Amino acid sequence: MVQVTLKRGDITRVEVDAIVNAANSGLRGGGGVDGAIHAAGGREILDACVQLRRTVLPGGLPTGQAVATTAGRLPARHVIHVVGPVYDPVEDRSALLRSAYTEALRVADDLGAASVAFPAVSAGAYGWPLDDAARLAVTSVLGATTAVREVRFVLFDERTHRAFTAALAAAS
Numbered sequence: 476m477v478q479v480t481l482k483r484g485d486i487t488r489v490e491v492d493a494i495v496n497a498a499n500s501g502l503r504g505g506g507g508v509d510g511a512i513h514a515a516g517g518r519e520i521l522d523a524c525v526q527l528r529r530t531v532l533p534g535g536l537p538t539g540q541a542v543a544t545t546a547g548r549l550p551a552r553h554v555i556h557v558v559g560p561v562y563d564p565v566e567d568r569s570a571l572l573r574s575a576y577t578e579a580l581r582v583a584d585d586l587g588a589a590s591v592a593f594p595a596v597s598a599g600a601y602g603w604p605l606d607d608a609a610r611l612a613v614t615s616v617l618g619a620t621t622a623v624r625e626v627r628f629v630l631f632d633e634r635t636h637r638a639f640t641a642a643l644a645a646a647s
């Protein structure tokens with residue numbers, strides 16, 4: 476089974492095989508963790524994203540899906556871009572958030588990645604309530620069938636770290 480660890484910090488500094496980016500469908504960069512990854516990783520990541528849009532993803536990366544690029548100057552070898560759902564208080568979109576995690580792990584398997592770091596997908600600009608985002612993240616990873624050995628959730632602030640700590644305790 477995959478080993479899950481939690482860490483507070485900046486995902487761009489983490490030395491794992493692949494880090495996951497909470498991207499948008501256009502793959503053109505943005506704010507939050509997406510902005511941080513592009514800023515730290517350099518132009519090579521954006522060039523790879525533009526190339527994907529020109530070739531296999533002309534309509535963009537659909538919500539709940541994942542695709543890999545180079546990690547440019549980052550210590551990780553790959554960036555796996557996922558698009559989490561925008562939170563909707565009326566429509567239950569949790570299956571799409573679960574899918575962002577499991578699809579990222581599927582892409583990690585294709586890459587042969589043994590260690591993967593995730594941010595709290597959809598828990599920032601996309602407005603997902605933090606406790607529920609943490610629960611869905613942890614249970615999706617623990618329930619996934621994958622060859623990835625280590626998943627590290629890298630949480631940017633104390634509040635997010637606390638929510639993930641509680642979710643992991645509840646799931647274990």
Ligand code: AR6
Nearest residue numbers: 485486497499505506507508509511597598599600601631
């Ligand atoms: N390392 C780890 N986590 C981070 C970092 C970092 N360097 N920077 C921010 N976070 P968000 P979303 C946390 O908004 O909700 C972008 O503009 C942040 O505190 O980055 O999926 C994209 O282009 C929060 O806990 O992603 C999309 O348009 C978590 O990462 C949109 O935002 C996710 O927040 C995606 O929104």
